[in-house]
Amino acid sequence: MMERELSGTDLCLIMSNGVVDREAYQSLYYLYQPIIGVKALGLYQTFWSEMIPGKTKSQYISHAELGTLLGFSVDEFKEELFKLEGIGLIRTFEAKQAAYRYVYQIRVPLAPNTFLNDGVLSSLLFYRVGEIRFRALQNRFRTDPLPKNVVDRTVRFDQVFDVKAGLASAHQPKSYAKQERAAYEFDYSFDLEEMKRQTDRFLPRSFYTKSIDHLLLKLAYVTQSNEALMAELLNARFRHEAYLPMTDSEKQERCKQMMLSAKQKLSREKKAKVAVLEEVEVGELSETETMEGTHPKHYVAKLRKVKALSERDEELIQQLIIDYEMSSGIVNAAYYYALVIKKDNRFSKNFLLSIVDDWKQKGYVTAAEALAKTKEQDELISKKQDQKQERSRQTVGGRRGRSNATGPNPKWLQEEKEKQQQYEATKKADFEAEVPDDEEMERILRELKGK
Numbered sequence: 001m002m003e004r005e006l007s008g009t010d011l012c013l014i015m016s017n018g019v020v021d022r023e024a025y026q027s028l029y030y031l032y033q034p035i036i037g038v039k040a041l042g043l044y045q046t047f048w049s050e051m052i053p054g055k056t057k058s059q060y061i062s063h064a065e066l067g068t069l070l071g072f073s074v075d076e077f078k079e080e081l082f083k084l085e086g087i088g089l090i091r092t093f094e095a096k097q098a099a100y101r102y103v104y105q106i107r108v109p110l111a112p113n114t115f116l117n118d119g120v121l122s123s124l125l126f127y128r129v130g131e132i133r134f135r136a137l138q139n140r141f142r143t144d145p146l147p148k149n150v151v152d153r154t155v156r157f158d159q160v161f162d163v164k165a166g167l168a169s170a171h172q173p174k175s176y177a178k179q180e181r182a183a184y185e186f187d188y189s190f191d192l193e194e195m196k197r198q199t200d201r202f203l204p205r206s207f208y209t210k211s212i213d214h215l216l217l218k219l220a221y222v223t224q225s226n227e228a229l230m231a232e233l234l235n236a237r238f239r240h241e242a243y244l245p246m247t248d249s250e251k252q253e254r255c256k257q258m259m260l261s262a263k264q265k266l267s268r269e270k271k272a273k274v275a276v277l278e279e280v281e282v283g284e285l286s287e288t289e290t291m292e293g294t295h296p297k298h299y300v301a302k303l304r305k306v307k308a309l310s311e312r313d314e315e316l317i318q319q320l321i322i323d324y325e326m327s328s329g330i331v332n333a334a335y336y337y338a339l340v341i342k343k344d345n346r347f348s349k350n351f352l353l354s355i356v357d358d359w360k361q362k363g364y365v366t367a368a369e370a371l372a373k374t375k376e377q378d379e380l381i382s383k384k385q386d387q388k389q390e391r392s393r394q395t396v397g398g399r400r401g402r403s404n405a406t407g408p409n410p411k412w413l414q415e416e417k418e419k420q421q422q423y424e425a426t427k428k429a430d431f432e433a434e435v436p437d438d439e440e441m442e443r444i445l446r447e448l449k450g451k
């Protein structure tokens with residue numbers, strides 16, 4: 001048994017990564033319990049009972065309180081906890097510089113089919129319950145196969161839906177959906193069916209929905225991934241979660257994160273693509289035709305004069321195409337406007353997003369339209385600023401040299417001015433009267449010399 005320091009006074013926080021449904025309870029009682037025992041199962045259920053209603057976490061609770069609920073000592077608590085960790089029902093994290101010491105993440109049990117298809121878990125269950133009980137459990141959770149001598153008549157996705165037009169409208173708002181732009185916005189050579197066949201071993205077909213298909217096509221276009229690589233990433237990310245209850249929005253978010261965090265798996269692809277980036281012919285970067293007809297990864301790489309895009313640029317391009325639903329031409333034009341026209345050397349992400357958001361609200365369709373309208377707007381703003389500065393200069397200059405430009409002074413002001421002038425004249429006369437003249441000055445000097 002691995003050593004870990006546990007104290008009854010340690011505070012812990014309990015969190016969950018999902019919701020236990022009826023199928024998960026079936027797995028717990030029939031498949032997990034024979035392996036971990038009733039004590040460990042009781043600890044697992046106690047963890048769940050501590051969750052705040054409507055939340056995915058608990059209040060702070062100590063090991064001593066949990067042990068009291070179950071009648072466990074600290075050693076018994078540790079032993080049963082390790083069983084839950086070992087089988088994958090609990091993940092334990094040690095917190096640093098926090099009010100609590102441990103975080104226990106409750107994991108949703110594997111679906112029965114996934115559990116029984118796992119070589120290690122199914123072998124351990126077979127050893128614990130014996131062959132007869134194991135076969136009975138297999139029969140209990142076995143799905144009936146299709147009858148023999150049947151032919152699959154299901155039509156393919158592209159036979160029912162207009163892939164180019166349909167996906168283009170899903171990729172963009174209606175104002176952006178133009179048929180002539182669809183040729184380069186997506187890589188329509190990406191074969192969804194081929195990718196799905198490569199994931200059949202791990203993922204059920206029910207995992208895929210229309211929205212997931214659309215998203216995977218977009219991600220394949222943005223990252224320039226082929227069917228084999230996309231299938232490898234999906235298998236690695238969802239093989240243990242495909243049977244868990246997940247909404248489409250949760251699947252979509254995890255697919256996006258999967259592509260952003262797949263640096264190691266994409267590295268060997270990138271090494272081959274760095275050379276390809278150098279070979280891709282990119283026209284004059286200032287031409288709107290180049291912006292419209294070039295993939296953002298190639299265009300931005302040439303614009304930045306680099307061989308491979310940074311992780312920040314890759315994430316930004318994915319966000320603009322997937323979340324903002326912008327076309328390649330608009331994305332390239334936004335980069336050109338920020339880096340060349342505005343010369344944003346530090347390249348603020350918020351500045352770029354504000355540009356795209358403004359263009360989207362104004363309904364700009366092409367790169368040429370967006371840049372032309374924005375140029376007109378910038379010129380108008382610059383003209384207004386110049387006029388404002390000119391008015392400010394005229395106002396300040398006028399105040400300096402202004403005399404009676406506004407008309408004659410009021411009567412009371414003139415009277416006050418005359419009184420002030422008379423007072424100054426009187427003071428001057430008195431002062432001059434007190435100053436001795438030349439004769440008086442000579443007399444004074446003679447008296448001083450005589451002394």
